[in-house]
Amino acid sequence: MKRKLLFFFIIVELALILFLAQDIYKKYSVSKQASVSIIERETIAFPGGGLKYFYEPLAVSDSIYTINSDTLNDGSEYQTQKPENTYRIVAMGDSVTFGLYVNTKDSYPEVLERLLNNASCRNTFEVINLGMRGYDIRYTLERYKLRGAKYNPDLAIWFVQQGNFSKIQELIQEKVNAQYKTGSPEENAVRAQADIISVVGEKNIVEYQSSFLKDFAKLHKKEFVMYSFKDGLWGEPEGQVRNFTEKYPLGHFYKTALDLKKNGALFPDAHPNKKGYLLMAQDLFDYLWQNNIIPC
Numbered sequence: 339m340k341r342k343l344l345f346f347f348i349i350v351e352l353a354l355i356l357f358l359a360q361d362i363y364k365k366y367s368v369s370k371q372a373s374v375s376i377i378e379r380e381t382i383a384f385p386g387g388g389l390k391y392f393y394e395p396l397a398v399s400d401s402i403y404t405i406n407s408d409t410l411n412d413g414s415e416y417q418t419q420k421p422e423n424t425y426r427i428v429a430m431g432d433s434v435t436f437g438l439y440v441n442t443k444d445s446y447p448e449v450l451e452r453l454l455n456n457a458s459c460r461n462t463f464e465v466i467n468l469g470m471r472g473y474d475i476r477y478t479l480e481r482y483k484l485r486g487a488k489y490n491p492d493l494a495i496w497f498v499q500q501g502n503f504s505k506i507q508e509l510i511q512e513k514v515n516a517q518y519k520t521g522s523p524e525e526n527a528v529r530a531q532a533d534i535i536s537v538v539g540e541k542n543i544v545e546y547q548s549s550f551l552k553d554f555a556k557l558h559k560k561e562f563v564m565y566s567f568k569d570g571l572w573g574e575p576e577g578q579v580r581n582f583t584e585k586y587p588l589g590h591f592y593k594t595a596l597d598l599k600k601n602g603a604l605f606p607d608a609h610p611n612k613k614g615y616l617l618m619a620q621d622l623f624d625y626l627w628q629n630n631i632i633p634c
Contacts, residue, residue, distance in 0.1 A: 383409070385484060391511040392480050394470065404442040408485055412467045413442050418488050425461040425633060427451075428468050428486040430478050431497035435469025437615060439605055444612045445469075449619035457627070459634035466491070474507045475547040479554050487557055493631065494562040495622065496554075503547045503575040509534050541574065548578040561588040561631060565622065568595050590631070596621045 382393040394409040406412050420426055429435050429447035437445025447467040454463035466489055468481050478496070486494070510530045518526040535543065555562075564579050571579060571593065583589035596617060598604050603614030610618060626632045 387480070387484075389477070389480055389508055391508050392477060394481070394485075402439075402441055403437075410467050410485065411436050411442055411445065411469065413448060414464070416464060416466060416489060420490050421462070423461055425459075425463050425493070426489055426491045427463065427465045427493045427495060428482070428489065428491040429465055429495050429497070430482060430486070431469045432473045432478070432499070432502060433469070433471040433609060434499070435467065435497045436471055437467070437469070438471055438609050440610075440612050440615060444615055446610070446615040446618040446622070449616055450622055453619055453623045454632065457623075457634060459632070461633060463632075469497070472507060474502050474505050475550050477507055478502070479550045479557075482554065482557065491558075492560060494554075494558055494560070495565055496562060497565050498575075498579060499566055499570040500572065500575055503544045503578070504535075504540050505531055506534060506538075506543060506546065544574050544578065548575075548582070551578070551582045555582075555586055555589070561590075562586075563590045563592055563626075563631070565592050565594070568593060568597065590629070592622075592625055594618075594621050594625075 381396060381398075383396050384391070384393055395403075395405045395411065397407050397409060398405045403411055404413050406415050408416070427447075427450075429450075435445075435447065437447070442448060445467060447465040447469070451463055451465035454465070466486065468478075468486050470477070470481060473481065475498075482494070510527055513530040513533060514523075514526045518529060521529070564583055566576075566579070576593075580591055583591040598610055598614045598617060599608075601613070601617060603611055603617055605611050627634070
């Protein structure tokens with residue numbers, strides 16, 4: 339298995355070299371394009387470390403988002419030391435977890451926190467939002483290392499969808515910077531993604547991203563829920579998540595039957611709207627409660 343993973347890492351490094359010398363472009367239908375995101379430099383910071391393009395939001399409070407001093411889209415500041423009788427949850431993932439387009443207070447982690455604290459439990463609940471737009475699996479793991487682990491969470495809820503497994507955000511940004519000087523950021527990111535899949539192969543990318551799930555389990559060592567929409571995962575990515583959670587007694591995979599589209603709870607680009615996040619939070623609350631995952 340170690341040799342197999344090493345092979346994938348070598349493929350990725352070789353692909354990066356090829357990208358700097360080639361301009362391979364294949365047209366992908368909209369249905370096959372993974373969600374991609376380009377870095378908006380005026381709103382993010384690069385903390386450094388092993389990932390060249392890893393990014394986090396700058397602390398800010400505007401008409402929509404409240405980014406706290408720890409770069410989290412969260413209405414609260416949290417002590418590193420967990421208060422007594424507090425059950426702490428970290429919410430992990432991409433723009434859906436972040437709460438794109440809605441006020442910070444309306445993101446699903448914020449709504450879930452209020453639902454839990456209104457449930458007449460003996461504990462106080464904190465739900466800390468680690469989500470960020472455009473993250474793949476590796477970036478989400480890096481976010482947990484930098485921002486989440488220090489809070490000593492009792493539970494992690496990791497929202498995953500197909501695009502998190504079928505792209506490598508680090509290579510997308512590298513290729514855009516090296517080759518694409520014209521076109522919109524979104525178009526350039528999609529072109530870079532198509533090129534990467536052409537060279538590396540989508541199956542290899544999925545395997546590469548899935549390898550970081552084990553690293554997360556080694557770091558967290560507590561209960562976690564891998565959460566996805568009913569049509570959010572399919573094929574090999576779903577198989578990887580199911581196999582991963584089955585290996586850990588404290589791991590759960592929850593693929594909700596909630597249909598946000600049918601409920602008129604999505605923006606045109608398929609991100610949840612305010613109603614959508616409320617439905618997500620209630621759905622997660624019911625799942626956690628009914629499966630005795632939270633203490634009460």
